[in-house]
Amino acid sequence: MSSPALQLYTDSSPNGFKASIALEELGVAYQLHHVRIDQGEHRSPAFLQLNPHGRIPALVDTARDVTLFESAAILLYLGETDERLLPRSHHGRWETITWLIFHAASVGPVLGQRVHFEHFSKERYLPAIERYRELGDAALATLDQRLNGRDWLAGGQYSIADIANFAWLHVAEVIDMDFSHHRHLHAWYQRVAQRPAVQRGIRIPEPATGP
Secondary structure, three states: OOOOOEEEOOOHHHHHHHHHHHHHOOOOEEEEOOOOOHHHHHHHHHHHHHHHOOOOEEEEEOOOEEEEHHHHHHHHHHOOOOOOOOOHHHHHHHHHHHHHHHHHHHHHHHHHHHHHHHHOOOOOOOOHHHHHHHHHHHHHHHHHHHHOOOOOOEEOOOOHHHHHHHHHHHHHHHHOOOOOOHHOOOOHHHHHHOOOHHHHHHHOOOOOOOO
């Protein structure tokens, strides 16, 4: 039996979960390659051929001879294949892309730094902790405001914008970062978390755990 055209290289992380959730939502065949970051496999020569920056996820589409890295690029690529994840209307498409880019610029990087300084840094540098708490809460407040009166972030439907933002909020919950005071955002998070494809995606290649 031949291998699926889509080859996913990933580990258990917010960025990795974006790709696995999207693939599970689409229900397409793909082959999983577990890149174990804790064993340095993301710095191996073979993986650096896929992503010279040495970060997961990477997606190879052998049928189209396309190699992608950066989770937002992977989501856009997969969204192009199916309007269930990226609306085809001009307004819906660009609204979705806008909130995807908001995640890439203002949610992922900020929450990533907050997680590092609060939970993984060997030294507790309080100015950095307070700075990223402030920036993170501002980004979550923006998402909360956006979701007031809406089920989904953009385009009037569940999309790659929801997947991208959910992945970081999922890890925030895993490490007990409370965001329940953002009630619209919290309700949205619970809606997304109940989706069967999301539940499968956050277990690939294995569930995330707290520090």
